[in-house]
Amino acid sequence: MRIRVNLTMRNEAKMMKRLLTLLVALILAGPVAAQSGPLRLTITDGVIEPITFAVPTFQAENAEATQVANDLNRLVAQDLSGTGLFREIPANAFISQVSSFSQPVQFADWRAINAQALVIGAVAVNSGQLTVKFRLYDVFSGQELGGGLQFAGTTDGWRRMGHKVADAVYSRITGEGGYFDSRVVYVAESGPKDNRQMRLGIMDFDGANVQYLTDSSSIVLAPRFSPNGDRVLYTSYESGFPRINVLNVATVGRQQLQTAPGEMAFSPRFSRDGGSVIYSLSNGGNTDIFRSDLSSGQYIRLTSAPSIETAPSLSPDGSQIVFESDRSGTQQLYIMSANGGEARRISFGEGRYGTPVWSPRGDLVAFTKQNAGRFHIGVMRTDGSEERLLTASFLDEGPTWSPNGRVIMFSRETQGESGTTSLYSVDISGRNLKAVPVQGGASDPSWGPLQP
Amino acid sequence: MNMMTKATMLLLVLGTAACTNPDRLGGAAGAGGAGAGAGVDGGLAGSASDPTSPAYFSQAIGDRVLFAVDTSTLTPEGQRILDGQVQWLLTNADYRAVVEGHADEQGTREYNLALGARRANAVREYLVSRGVPSSRLEVISYGKLRPIEVCSNEACYAKNRRAVTVLSFSAMTS
Numbered sequence: 001m002r003i004r005v006n007l008t009m010r011n012e013a014k015m016m017k018r019l020l021t022l023l024v025a026l027i028l029a030g031p032v033a034a035q036s037g038p039l040r041l042t043i044t045d046g047v048i049e050p051i052t053f054a055v056p057t058f059q060a061e062n063a064e065a066t067q068v069a070n071d072l073n074r075l076v077a078q079d080l081s082g083t084g085l086f087r088e089i090p091a092n093a094f095i096s097q098v099s100s101f102s103q104p105v106q107f108a109d110w111r112a113i114n115a116q117a118l119v120i121g122a123v124a125v126n127s128g129q130l131t132v133k134f135r136l137y138d139v140f141s142g143q144e145l146g147g148g149l150q151f152a153g154t155t156d157g158w159r160r161m162g163h164k165v166a167d168a169v170y171s172r173i174t175g176e177g178g179y180f181d182s183r184v185v186y187v188a189e190s191g192p193k194d195n196r197q198m199r200l201g202i203m204d205f206d207g208a209n210v211q212y213l214t215d216s217s218s219i220v221l222a223p224r225f226s227p228n229g230d231r232v233l234y235t236s237y238e239s240g241f242p243r244i245n246v247l248n249v250a251t252v253g254r255q256q257l258q259t260a261p262g263e264m265a266f267s268p269r270f271s272r273d274g275g276s277v278i279y280s281l282s283n284g285g286n287t288d289i290f291r292s293d294l295s296s297g298q299y300i301r302l303t304s305a306p307s308i309e310t311a312p313s314l315s316p317d318g319s320q321i322v323f324e325s326d327r328s329g330t331q332q333l334y335i336m337s338a339n340g341g342e343a344r345r346i347s348f349g350e351g352r353y354g355t356p357v358w359s360p361r362g363d364l365v366a367f368t369k370q371n372a373g374r375f376h377i378g379v380m381r382t383d384g385s386e387e388r389l390l391t392a393s394f395l396d397e398g399p400t401w402s403p404n405g406r407v408i409m410f411s412r413e414t415q416g417e418s419g420t421t422s423l424y425s426v427d428i429s430g431r432n433l434k435a436v437p438v439q440g441g442a443s444d445p446s447w448g449p450l451q452p
Numbered sequence: 453m454n455m456m457t458k459a460t461m462l463l464l465v466l467g468t469a470a471c472t473n474p475d476r477l478g479g480a481a482g483a484g485g486a487g488a489g490a491g492v493d494g495g496l497a498g499s500a501s502d503p504t505s506p507a508y509f510s511q512a513i514g515d516r517v518l519f520a521v522d523t524s525t526l527t528p529e530g531q532r533i534l535d536g537q538v539q540w541l542l543t544n545a546d547y548r549a550v551v552e553g554h555a556d557e558q559g560t561r562e563y564n565l566a567l568g569a570r571r572a573n574a575v576r577e578y579l580v581s582r583g584v585p586s587s588r589l590e591v592i593s594y595g596k597l598r599p600i601e602v603c604s605n606e607a608c609y610a611k612n613r614r615a616v617t618v619l620s621f622s623a624m625t626s
Contacts, residue, residue, distance in 0.1 A: 286570075
């Protein structure tokens, strides 16, 4: 079985498109029932003992591959450890060395150092073309988990191949989709608080490969990926007033969304099929939610109230919208049909709730909560029950879901005149809170889908 | 230099340019300025002591009104300032204005955009109710994105919760 995937990536400076071809091939027919292996980490809300893993340095099959083999090895380990669900056994504890991709694994040597999972890999570089193959073993049962996989592409795309290896390992052990080979679009910020320069940035989920999609000549806000990651919606002050732009990620071409008539349009999100946009429109000081069809420009009004209705987000099946409204006097979360109509309130705790985002699994809504002078990122079930606050700080806002619905990224702003914004991620369990390493200020993240 | 300073400087330049054009302002600007001239500038056309100047509008009348936390209700002090703005705008009919709504940093970006829109519209509606043609007024909200004060306490927040009437010379913009 061979799957050929074409991907376009943009070079920031030269706006050059280069073609990265990933060839994914099963190199040996492994056990068909890969998901039924005995090594299994079930991600629950309870305390999780991390799975221990060993990743011996990937085998360099030729001299040119030595450096990238090392780099790939570190990236795979970093992806897995970074989840908090896996813990790496350091190389200096190894008893066995792996000298060949095809030699039998000495499971006893790996059991002796308590490695539960073993990832071995091999790398070859031939005139700019990189081939990576790997196998995953369940050390204690002495079985291979899933079949060997091979990825081929250009050496420039080595990080993506490392992420794909880590995604496959994560997925085989947890039984859930991964999220490492994904990108995040965000607002890159620089300059002092009273003269902030803002432009759209796009990066890998781990902060690598930053590119800029706009310059900072006008304010940009709240970029949102399309469901397949090919386009980005964002709010721009380019025309002098806030309007919604649609940007093509590959070509960086952009155009203004044709909205219902109004003074300001903002807070856009794509429909699940990518064909229409739900957004907020302000007219005469009143903000309501609308939907516009991207090709025809036809619009419908979804809310009609004198209060502020904003931050709409669709359920995964596209049938419902969660949004925020201050119709009760303070900001709270509501759910209505995707075609508008009666809305039911779902947030009832202390404080104010905003920026709701429906999870990719459909079971949870992430939100920003303000209470007693603090900001929180939290999640609740779609009926408002089981509210759980994951963070607390001077100012946290704008949650976005990882493609598998296990991790939330958000912006955090520090206090005072030297306050800056940066991106953080946290598991929906509340564990593993950490900064996303991005150069400079960063806010308003939108996590895109797993790349093909 | 922040945006307000830039905007003020731009308006000073526009104001001065306007006063050098007798066809447009009938040469009255300089005379009026001299009559009101109590400041250091001694009534120089286009300066804050010239009542027809945007500088006079922003400094002597007041180009902004402030709001309580999470409200868009005009205070009595705000209405007094807006009454002054109405008189100025009715006298100086060649100017248009964009009313900018702003919020402090306590709140999400999206909500604050909507709140800023409410504040800007509260000002526009007041100005229109007192006779300023709505065709001369536009509104915009910056939410919490353009604070003029950068500390994180009420002293700064109070100044950031504002609606600012920014003038533009209609001949230059239409």
